[in-house]
Amino acid sequence: MATSGITRSATVSETAVFEFLLRQGDNALVLGHRLSEWCGVGPALEEDIALANTALDLIGQAKMWLESAVGEIDDSRSANDLAYLRDAWDFRNLLLVEVPNGDFGQTLLREFFFDAFQLPWLNALSQSSNQRIADIAAKAFKEASYHLERSAETVIALGDGTEQSHQRMSRALDYLWPYTGEMFVDDAIDTHIESVGIAPLPSSMRQAWNQTVDSVLSQAQLARPQSTFAHSGGRTGFRHTEHLGHLLAQMQVLQRSYPGATW
């Protein structure tokens, strides 16, 4: 298993917590980056401002998670080093958050799928045995509840709106659905994290997520896809999509081009 270049020999538990925190931080970072791509070109000024708000919250969350990740293993790197100097295989985000934005509807549907997971997840994490994780989660939870309110409301409006918007949302649903299953796949890190009381198993979020998703999709007049197939490989870093490399090439360009410079 890749260890994301940990600089000293960490214990099994430290490694697991580090990986766990990268998963949280990288989800927020990559999704925040994707949303920031909308800046200035949203369908209305209000949407533009709201997307930027969500992106800002996520980038702030990413910073907190990544800072605590390096704190956990006493790593000499900074949160910025993690964000700007790791290669794609060391990223631990879900594939869902790295796929391209597509149109506004697809961006918001992806946001909704993510928010519907994050809300119960951050709620559970706010009870974590690790106080730092609990604190970050409590702050992020407040932001996530606002994000979910907005993304759910938008998905409903666009699914229900016009024939064209309904068609676009159906297509987005077909595209994104196979990327949702990865959120609920437990692995050895998750089992360890659960055993020490840091977080519940991701699979235990399934029911709450299903409830939120079923309710919103039905209000949006969208049929929940039958397929249970799930792409995976993002959370473990085993196999990202082709898209992540391009995202990082852009995001990391200055740090990579001018090694050692500060900005």
Next chain:
Amino acid sequence: MYAQLVKSEASAEDPIRLAEFQARIDRGEKIEPKDWMPAGYRKTLIRQIGQHAHSEIVGQLPEGNWITRAPTLERKANLLAKVQDEAGHGLYLYCAAETLGVSRDELFEMLHNGKMKYSSIFNYPTLTWADMGAVGWLVDGAAIMNQVPLQRTSYGPYARAMVRICKEESFHQRQGYHLLLHMMKGSEAQQRMCQDALNRMWFPALMMFGPSDKDSVHSAQSMAWKIKMNTNDELRQKFVDETVRQAEFLGLQIPDDALRWNESTGHYDFSEPDWDEFHDVISGNGPCNHERLEARKSAWNDGAWVREARMAHAMKNSERRLAAAE
């Protein structure tokens, strides 16, 4: 030309009402949306506020160009927040314009079909990260020079929008200046980026104050109406005087050989910008006019289905509520 148009419109008004209106302005009263106002006053304000609003939202684009390449998490968040502020400024200003009886959609349409302009500065490209500093320092800096006096403008909603906007613009300017200050303490490559940014942006920033007073066509009536508070050349001079000192502190060279302190005037002498270039840019031939306008148009067109769907959904909802109530 436009001044004559305005004058003829003003003179078509009832002279007694016009005199009363002017007296209110001279007493420093604010004109509010429901008050009587001359057609020319309304028209001039719509043009000015609309162009200002367009500048805010087109102004999102050159800086938006670097959000995905911002070099640290903090810089990324700062830049994103800054560009989001500009969208907010656009929103306040479109709302202020709406109080004069023109809708945001109508204003957008006039932007898209070229009937309304936006500040020429946003037709220049942002080529390095130092441009994010230079835009904040110079462009927001020039905007502040223009806008601080407008907090006292005669039209109430415009003056109030300016108060909110100016606070944020001075924050943007400081942020841009500090970005450059940090880079100037860095490597040779970083210092080179800063100087290059100033070289490209200095004269375009001076153009932001508009043509020289001797060529400015609609100043007199606007000044009497307190829609315009200072002449273009006054503001340009003030900007130069302040900026030269800041450039010195940064260790940057202003790209003007004629720049020197004039003991007798108490101001800096400086070269005029190339007004031919200015006219090229405002008539559509700046380096990025095509990109900027296309970006706005495609954002608007690509977003049409979203706006339509939201309206349709709201209608369906109210029908459903009605049906349920029956």
